[in-house]
Amino acid sequence: MAGVTPKNKGTKQLFKNPILEKLTRTHIAVPITIFFVYAGALLYWNIANTSLSIWLTVALFFVGWLAFTWVEYLVHRYLFHMATYTKMREKFQYTMHGVHHEFPKDKDRLAMPPLLSVTISTVLLLLLRLVMGDFVFAFLPGFLVGYACYLGVHYMVHAYQPPKNFLKALWVNHGIHHYKDGEIIFGVSTPLWDYIYGTMRDKTKSAA
Secondary structure, eight states: OTTOOOOSSOOOOOOSSHHHHHHTOOOTHHHHHHHHHHHHHHHHHHHHHOOOOHHHHHHHHHHHHHHHHHHHHHIIIIIITOOOOSHHHHHHHIIIIIHHHHSTTOGGGSSOOHHHHHHHHHHHHHHHHHHHGGGHHHHHHHHHHHHHHHHHHHHHHHHSOOOSSTTHHHHHHHHHHHHTOTTSOOOSSOSHHHHHHTOSOOHHHHHO
């Protein structure tokens, strides 16, 4: 990210108000638990109160999960890395994401705060219910589980050393995004959309 030098230690206060500052921080387990519980409750409602078949439920669940990976990519690329040509946009972008690029090891800011987690989940439920009807009770759980898995991957990539298996690529990709080129590799939980949209690293150029 232009103008931001990563620091492997420390943190930064974003708000003078202690309540607002507290709301910007969370333990990773809190939002992950919220998303899994929310998804489980929706699936229970789906089973108890809708006529969706098990196969349609499973299919919609995985469509929801895939949809999340697409949204993850788009939000990271176009919102978190928006052009900062005004002071207001610069402040918004830094508060939302720039601070993470400056302090990538700050574990308290590796996930969305719980209040926002619940709010976004509920807004999505209400909006998608209008569009999808009962399908939302199978689709949204997949979306939320995808979100929870993204949070888990993002946390592990920043907090732990990479494993010695195929998952190591996720550590390598996100490390390139943070420490070499913040304008490529926007997918965290999967590089799928980087390949589709052409923002994956060019290994030929890297080798050169």
